[in-house]
Amino acid sequence: MRKNPLRKYVREEKLPHMFCPGCGCGQILNTFLQVVDELEIDLDSMVAIGGVGCTARIPVYIKSDVLHGVHGRTLAWATGIKLHKPQTRIVIFAGDGDAAAIGGNHFLQAARRNLDVTMIVVNNFNFAMTGGQVAPMTPPAAITMTTPYGSGEPPFDLCKVAEAAGASYVARAATPFQPLMNKLMKVALLHEGFSVLEILSQCPTHFGRYALNTGQPQKVFDWVRSICVTSKQTESMSSEELKGKIILGEFVNKKRPIFEGSSVYREGGQA
Ligand SMILES: Cc1ncc(C[n+]2csc(CCOP(=O)(O)OP(=O)(O)O)c2C)c(N)n1
Incomplete structure (x- = not known):
């Protein structure tokens, strides 16, 4: 049988993977490996970092150096590695809980400093690995394991938070929009800062x-598709039509001095 050409980038000894059937993490890993292939990224000079969670397992299957550590602390390791070896490419895979809850303050400071790393935040709308608890980006009124009467808290928009904190590249993709995900991942990986x-x-x-409660959990893929609009589509949509929708696309792409250590910044960076 013909081997998948992307298998050469996979850490074979870790297979079979631990993702549930239908989980988006497999699709995101596959897209990342496609992008590695298309951009000819040298995995020997890359460190993939994951905290804890389902998303955080993605790096484990990548044949680069890998750091799989504790929940919410990916950016602390990334900072250490980047300062010690500035030429290293660092890619973080973090869940929404990892990036926005326990790691939230690290996220703000890395954006403010313009640390030269790529952070891929997989927003599956809950703390998945621990059983489906409510998280900072759970939609309003959603039923989760810990909100049986519906979440009463408004979610926040991580892209707007990143922009406000100073991130020099901010974009949002979604698994049902594969070509867009591939395209934005490439730009994110090539960006300096x-x-x-x-x-x-x-x-x-x-x-x-929990949230769909229909006996057909696999339909969550269609649900994700149904809440997304591309930034192009928003141009012809009223604010009424945009209610409950999440916008995909590129929000920030700019040059800013890049953090290289205490009070040391590298000018420029590719926008
Ligand atoms: C310091 C710490 N707090 C809490 C946990 C428990 N914990 C493990 S995985 C997880 C949920 C991860 O959710 P998220 O970061 O959104 O990633 P996902 O599993 O959804 O991809 C939690 C709370 C932990 N391992 N360490």
């Missing part, structure tokens, strides 16, 4: 089971 790519993704096992 703090680049944030949020990816809306499906979690059939927990979010799909």
Whole structure:
């Protein structure tokens, strides 16, 4: 049987992977490996970092150096590695809980400093690995394991938070929009400075089971598609039509001095 050409980038000894059937993490890993291939990224000079969670397992399957550590602290390691070896490419895979809850303050400071790393935040709308608890980006009124009567808290928009904190590249993709995800991931990886790519993704096992509550958790993929609009589509939509929708596309792409150590900044950076 013909081997998938992307298998050469996979850490074979870690297979089979631990993702649930239908989880978006597999699709995101596959897209990342496609992008590695297309951009000819040298995995020998890259460190993939994950904290804790389903998303954080993505790096484990990548044949680069990998750091799989504790929840919410990916950016602390990234800072250490980047300062010690500035030429290293660093790619972080973090869940929405990892990036926006326990790691929230680290996220703000890395954006403010313009640390030269790419952070891929997989927003599956809940704390998945621990069983589907409510998280900072759970939609309003959604039923989760810990909000049986619906979430009463407004979610926040991580892309707007990243922009306000100073990130020099900010974009949002979603798993049902594969070509857009591939395109934005490439730009994020080529960007110099703090680049944030949020990816809306499906979690059939927990979010799909609780929030949809239809006995068909796999339909969460269609649900993700249904809440997305591209920034182009928004041009012809009224504010009424935009209610409950999440916008995909590029929000920030600019040059800013890049953090290289205490009070040391590198000018420029590719926008
Ligand atoms: C310091 C710490 N707090 C809490 C946990 C428990 N924990 C493990 S995975 C997880 C949820 C991860 O959710 P998220 O970061 O959104 O990633 P996902 O699993 O949804 O991809 C939590 C709370 C932990 N391992 N360490």
